[in-house]
Amino acid sequence: PEAAAAALKAAEDYPTNHQPIESPGNTQNFLDNQFLDSKASTWIDLFDPATNNLVTRVPQSTDEELRAAVESARKAFPAWRATSLLHRQQIMFKFVALIRQHWDRLAASITLEQGKTFADAKGDVLRGLQVAETACGITTQMTGEVLEVAKDMETKSYKEPLGVVAAICPFNFPAMIPLWSMPIATITGNTLILKPSERDPGAAMILAELARSAGFPDGVINIVHGSARTVDFIIDEPTIKAISFVGSNKAGEYIFTRGSANGKRVQANLGAKNHAALLPDCDKNHALNAIAGAAYGAAGQRCMALSALVLVGDTKSWLPELAERAKGLKVDGGFEPGADLGPLISPQSRERIEALISSAEEEGATILLDGRGYKPEKYPNGNWVRDIPRGLTKPKLANVLIVKIGPTIIADVRPHMKCYSEEIFGPVLVCINVDTIDEGIELINANPYGNGVAIFTRSGSTAIKFQKNIEAGQVGINTPIPVPLPMFSFTGNKKSVAGGGANTFYGKSGLNFYTQTKTVTSLWRSEDAVAAKASTEMPT
Numbered sequence: 353p354e355a356a357a358a359a360l361k362a363a364e365d366y367p368t369n370h371q372p373i374e375s376p377g378n379t380q381n382f383l384d385n386q387f388l389d390s391k392a393s394t395w396i397d398l399f400d401p402a403t404n405n406l407v408t409r410v411p412q413s414t415d416e417e418l419r420a421a422v423e424s425a426r427k428a429f430p431a432w433r434a435t436s437l438l439h440r441q442q443i444m445f446k447f448v449a450l451i452r453q454h455w456d457r458l459a460a461s462i463t464l465e466q467g468k469t470f471a472d473a474k475g476d477v478l479r480g481l482q483v484a485e486t487a488c489g490i491t492t493q494m495t496g497e498v499l500e501v502a503k504d505m506e507t508k509s510y511k512e513p514l515g516v517v518a519a520i521c522p523f524n525f526p527a528m529i530p531l532w533s534m535p536i537a538t539i540t541g542n543t544l545i546l547k548p549s550e551r552d553p554g555a556a557m558i559l560a561e562l563a564r565s566a567g568f569p570d571g572v573i574n575i576v577h578g579s580a581r582t583v584d585f586i587i588d589e590p591t592i593k594a595i596s597f598v599g600s601n602k603a604g605e606y607i608f609t610r611g612s613a614n615g616k617r618v619q620a621n622l623g624a625k626n627h628a629a630l631l632p633d634c635d636k637n638h639a640l641n642a643i644a645g646a647a648y649g650a651a652g653q654r655c656m657a658l659s660a661l662v663l664v665g666d667t668k669s670w671l672p673e674l675a676e677r678a679k680g681l682k683v684d685g686g687f688e689p690g691a692d693l694g695p696l697i698s699p700q701s702r703e704r705i706e707a708l709i710s711s712a713e714e715e716g717a718t719i720l721l722d723g724r725g726y727k728p729e730k731y732p733n734g735n736w737v738r739d740i741p742r743g744l745t746k747p748k749l750a751n752v753l754i755v756k757i758g759p760t761i762i763a764d765v766r767p768h769m770k771c772y773s774e775e776i777f778g779p780v781l782v783c784i785n786v787d788t789i790d791e792g793i794e795l796i797n798a799n800p801y802g803n804g805v806a807i808f809t810r811s812g813s814t815a816i817k818f819q820k821n822i823e824a825g826q827v828g829i830n831t832p833i834p835v836p837l838p839m840f841s842f843t844g845n846k847k848s849v850a851g852g853g854a855n856t857f858y859g860k861s862g863l864n865f866y867t868q869t870k871t872v873t874s875l876w877r878s879e880d881a882v883a884a885k886a887s888t889e890m891p892t
């Protein structure tokens with residue numbers, strides 16, 4: 353709570369006071385409904401990406417603390433499982449109300465630690481809140497099936513909780529992604545161990561506090577911290593039955609493979625390269641605004657960011673107009689009024705993205721709009737990463753102040769270029785020209801990722817052809833970020849999910865992930881059996 357309070361205080365003061373937080377607190381573990389100081393020997397410094405002021409220190413939770421979290425969740429499971437569904441629903445109603453009440457506080461913590469604009473951070477909270485709100489309908493969602501399959505015989509199916517489950521979260525949606533797990537895992541009767549991103553755990557800590565106030569019993573929700581070491585513990589701990597992971601391909605493929613080998617259920621949403629196909633017959637104004645918003649919102653650090661634009665036919669001549677709209681976006685500290693996009697998460701991220709832009713230049717693409725080295729006026733104190741001559745020793749992270757990159761457009765990109773084959777995860781739009789939509793579909797389908805895709809056209813038949821033939825999990829028609837609402841499921845495809853995407857997040861499939869189906873067949877005869885001999889044939 354101290355760390356969260358310090359973060360909030362700093363957030364409130366932020367627009368007028370860019371001073372470092374006085375004595376930043378340490379982030380705590382949350383075990384058995386208690387916020388506990390960690391005895392960690394390794395700590396991860398967490399900096400405000402807009403100023404690089406120290407916000408908090410995040411522990412690498414010790415083995416003892418990780419074991420205590422498992423023990424807490426294990427002990428809580430039998431009673432929580434036995435709690436009536438209506439009671440769990442009542443707790444969820446309160447949780448939902450508290451999230452709404454603390455919406456600004458959650459968003460402030462996100463802007464402070466992650467960097468996205470305050471308005472965008474509010475959207476981050478809302479999209480998670482909607483999952484919790486939908487989970488309140490559990491009483492009808494959990495109903496099983498029953499059928500009279502033969503005379504005196506019926507078969508019923510039930511959904512039962514798995515036990516202790518775990519969630520491992522990425523940095524880019526500090527509230528929404530923990531809320532893809534917390535409500536569904538717990539309302540179905542499981543107990544949860546959640547590991548937020550070590551880069552911005554503040555929102556998850558506030559959610560834990562709200563969950564406790566809502567009435568979740570001790571041990572139903574636990575939070576531990578750290579990086580790969582904590583993840584390895586989760587993967588190998590036999591008590592944990594299922595893992596929900598969202599993050600990069602590197603970590604996710606490893607977690608999926610090792611977690612599955614250990615007999616756990618794993619759902620894993622991974623990286624992306626989301627394409628938008630722009631057709632000459634579209635509503636041009638709407639399409640250009642939608643593309644610029646979805647390419648640069650959250651500084652491109654969304655798994656559904658539109659990062660590749662496929663310009664069909666003459667639409668390539670619209671690029672200067674798109675560049676004007678991108679230039680018009682205000683890059684600034686996330687609490688600044690009117691900011692459209694904030695900083696990147698870290699200096700390392702900025703360096704990686706700048707290197708990818710440079711590689712595009714070297715490979716012959718055109719840098720139509722160059723956001724490298726961008727510096728917002730109100731943040732004059734930065735020792736810019738870009739100002740450091742390459743090859744010299746880097747200054748300590750704390751001295752590298754603002755981590756910024758402005759909207760960038762790379763035109764004339766070819767599929768073999770690194771800027772196209774790699775996920776950039778920054779405010780960079782790569783543009784490829786094609787002559788026809790068929791060529792565009794072929795290009796998009798050849799890309800290994802398959803998260804989201806969009807088409808902008810006024811032609812119904814072109815849209816339907818695209819929808820049917822495109823190999824991506826989430827298709828937007830004249831809408832740029834088709835992240836499904838929680839009554840549906842988040843359905844990535846190809847390399848954007850591990851394991852072929854069988855275990856998708858939230859919606860019906862998310863509920864199935866957190867429950868084991870049990871099928872019971874019963875025979876109740878009204879008269880005693882008359883057969884004289886046991887039958888060895890397969891009953892039909």
Ligand code: NAD
Binds near residue numbers: 655848
């Ligand atoms: P990340 O993989 O670096 O981190 C995610 C989690 O994995 C963190 O909790 C981290 O501690 C842990 N982790 C990191 N490296 C690890 C390793 N080597 N071994 C074990 N655990 C490790 O991802 P990120 O940078 O936090 O998030 C950005 C990535 O997440 C992007 O690739 C983005 O596309 C993806 N993402 C995907 C979705 C989706 O739904 N498809 C949603 C959000 C983000």
